[in-house]
Amino acid sequence: MGRMDVPPDAISPQQFHDSEGVDDWRVLYWGAHAFFRTSSYAEASRFVAAITAIDEVVRHEPDIDLRHEGVAVKLISRDVRDLSTRDVDVARIISTVARDHGLVADASVLQVVQTAVASPPSAEVTPFWTAVLGYVRPNDTHLVDPLRRGSSVFLQPEGRVGPQRGRMHVDVCVPHDQVHARIEAALAAGGRIADDSAAPEWWTLADAENHGVDVTTWWGRESTRLEEERPVR
Incomplete structure (x- = not known):
């Protein structure tokens, strides 16, 4: 064998x-x-x-x-x-x-981008997002391009959305040795750090209109799978 x-x-x-x-x-x-x-x-x-x-x-x-x-x-x-x-x-x-x-x-140049959409447990929005994107559902919280080309969508439970966060944000996963350069570039371009309490797993950045972006790495993760329970963010 x-x-x-x-x-x-x-x-x-x-x-x-x-x-x-x-x-x-x-x-x-x-x-x-x-x-x-x-x-x-x-x-x-x-x-x-x-x-x-x-x-x-x-x-x-x-x-x-x-x-x-x-x-x-x-x-x-x-x-x-x-x-x-x-x-x-x-x-x-x-x-x-x-x-x-x-x-x-x-x-x-390596990165993976994901869109997170907050949704209460009572809202059955998965069929809509699956249909409108043409995506498939590998687990209870994620929708992915069946050919793995486009950004994934995370249907984030509403109860895990932190205070003063919008109902939709973007996750940008970058290499652990590139994350500080990416954050510094975002800050130089007019952004701000809204929350770094979860660093180095992720930093929450915001633009001038307070739209949130989580810049993430693999630090603190036991797996590349994304369906594990995670803290409020």
């Missing part, structure tokens, strides 16, 4: 980042992400062709996005619905191929 046939052991974001050979990768919402810069579609295509020719990569079914600027890859173990030791193995393989092709990873 090959290693890819053996059920993998789930691991935490911290365990993933503590592994050797994954410096190109960052844990964000829904998995481990990397972006490899390329100079053309042709160069990007050759890289994708090379990694998809490797059995371990193909059988793991990573999400791959090819653009002129580069190739984005996301890894998650769907059989455990979280990160696993297999993601570490596949990340190492992909990074090795990238180096062989002379490609460099750029963590500064």
Whole structure:
């Protein structure tokens, strides 16, 4: 039996980042992400062709996005619905191929954006959002693009919305080593920190009209899954 046939052991974001050979990768919402810069579609295509020719990569079914600027890859173990030791193995393989092709990873462009909509338990709004977005429902609180392209939607229980928060806000998940640069850029652009009591898991920022944005990282999380109970925010 090959290693890819053996059920993998789930691991935490911290365990993933503590592994050797994954410096190109960052844990964000829904998995481990990397972006490899390329100079053309042709160069990007050759890289994708090379990694998809490797059995371990193909059988793991990573999400791959090819653009002129580069190739984005996301890894998650769907059989455990979280990160696993297999993601570490596949990340190492992909990074090795990238180096062989002379490609460099750029963590500064990595992010996952999510829209949070507050809703009381009595309001049955899920069918509306599912229909209007063309999304699917993987769990009780989240709606996602079935092809995993667009931002996810979090139907946040109303009782978990903190005081002086709007009924809708945006979550922006960025690499842990990029979060302070992102916050500083937002502050320089006219924003303010509305609440940093949950840092470094997330900081709540607001614009001049008091629209909220939670800038988040994987710090403090035991999983990339988002259906766990979380504090009022």
